[in-house]
Amino acid sequence: MNYAFEWGTILRAWPYLMQGLQTTLLLLVVGVVLGIALGTVLAICRMFGPRPLAALTTGYVNLFRSIPLILTIFWFYIMMPGVMRVLTGDPNLTVGPIYAALAALVLAEAAYFCEIVRAGIGSVRSGQMQACLSLGLTRWQALTNVILPQAFRNMTPSLLNQTIALLKDTSLVYVISMNDFLGAAVRIGQRDGRVVEVFIFVAVVYFVVCSAGTWLAGWLQKRLNPGKA
Amino acid sequence: MNYSWDWLIFLQPSITGEGAYGYLLLRGLLWTLAISSLSWVLAVAIAAAVGIARTLDFVVLRFLAATYVNIFRNIPLLVQLFLWYFVVPELLPTAWGTAIKRMDPLLNQYFTVVVGLTLYTAAKASEHIRSGIESVSAGQKQAGRSLGLTTAQSYRYVILPQAMRIVIPPMTSDFLNVFKNSSVALTIGLLELAGATYQLSEFSAQPFEFFAAATLIYMMITYTVILLMRAVERCTRIAGSLGAAS
């Protein structure tokens, strides 16, 4: 190995990388917040909704879970401008790739979050619902006051793990040439002819953040089920 | 929107002169299958070894296995792929690096994706194998040992057959993930199904037909795999146990 490292390149790239990191964080935060919200709605529709609605959500979840996220991102990337032009009535509207990326991430991740919420609700013993109903609560009251709070407690580790998966997934917006953390790194690395240093740096940053999250999820899991080693 | 659908586009020759659009899409599908099947087989082998290593009483082995899993699980696949493709050849001895760069580019891309995808998937899958093994009760392990079985024998005849049943569903979703994740190949220029779809939709100016076709193909394969694995699960179900019923 006779590669001459030049780590100073990271410092020079710093402002540019930080901009990329901001984009990544924006994708992450919006993806998690809206993803969990939509995922919860989907889970409730699927478990408690009338049959046609339940079937529809099942179809939605299966669709998004069976195609690669990259394909979803492409879908929105080519569809978004057309759709937005129709919606706004402005035929010359330009729509940045960020909207396509956000829409793809939120809608696809909601399908994964839905499965987690469903498992979380399923983990609450069925006696709880029966107890609520026998106390005279409605199903909705039971759900919001008793079932969901317990469910969310049980599924915090899974939600955190999915959040880390989402963070890793955000890097895929590279395929529509966005300047997220990875995209910025690729560009700056190629400009300076220093992809080696830049990629290693990016890998280390992702590793540190994701490991911390994984560790935290494991710790929460242990705290929730002290019985299991 | 006045998009004019043209489903016959698949039969028309591509503007690149390489053959019909449908044929090019199919070629993408074949790459997807070639990448995911090889990566899957290799990943299962590595995952089994790593997962078992993490349950043994051999501290060094356990530590090494855990380190591998933590590193490969916590870096995005795309970043790993770029490391293998752009960084590793630079860091290898010069002769090796040049040898890699002189390889047929398509083979180079193919093997790079397989390496990246295999190691990424194996790290995750090994966790499933480990928890499958751990879910076999301590009593079963003691029963095996108290009959005089060696460690290898108890894994072979008592623990793994029981763990396997538990491991099949998560391994199915691991396979589906490999299948979907193989789409990262397009980022280093290997046009598998998703990449081909995107490229052809630009060439033909009929994007929606291609995207719809690709979506259907992905869904069909996913369902085939799920149905297959359900059948496998039924075959491996243990008589009288409720666990595998759902």
Place this chain on the structure above:
Amino acid sequence: MKNGDDMIEIKNVSKWYGDFKVLDDCSAVVSKGEVVVVCGPSGSGKSTLMKTVNGLEPVQQGEIRVADTVVTDRKTRLTALRSRVGMVFQHFELFPHLNVLDNLVLAQTKVLKRPLAEARERAMLLLRRVDMEAFSEKFPGNLSGGQQQRVAVARSLAMDPMVMLFDEPTSALDPEMVGEVLEVMMQLAREGMTMIVVTHEMGFARKVSNRVIFMDRGRIVEDCPKDDFFERRDERSERARDFLDKILQH
């Protein structure tokens, strides 16, 4: 004190889990053909003591010998020893993925290297002895607890053990099934098998055992002939009397 008649010798054994002392200087001798019942409150270390005898659990201090094998010697090949020391568990621990016959055949072919035909023959013979031959093709999950436990006893016997260890073999069973398992154990005892039995079935202890060991907080508090244990209550320690009172009340 190596006497030709000793089958198991436990000498000053102590064991810790971290800071917690599970076994505290335990000593006992079991002669050939003897049936020893071990009882004591939950958590007193009975299971742990049994598991040290076939080397499932290591000990930090003391020595354990079974026949001519020093279990606590690091050089001992434990697999060979374990195949000759049968163990029956509270939760049966039949292998759920194998049918009854294969549960009995597995270790015979893998450990003792018996030919398959011979192993099957031996298995069927033992299943007949525990009155389970009609179930040889069934899977454990389809059997009642009592039936599973009888199969588990047969599985151990198939290895031609010198000694049998029973760890609460009936406490996971419905009451009406306890009798059928105890019956199998009594028959074994009559045939001269050396047995250590952890159980709270005092009827069994009275009828079958030679000695009773009472454990409390990791110590062997009582070790005496069964008649002394049950009849001379006033000579027993306070802990043992409390325990007996509680158990015999039911």
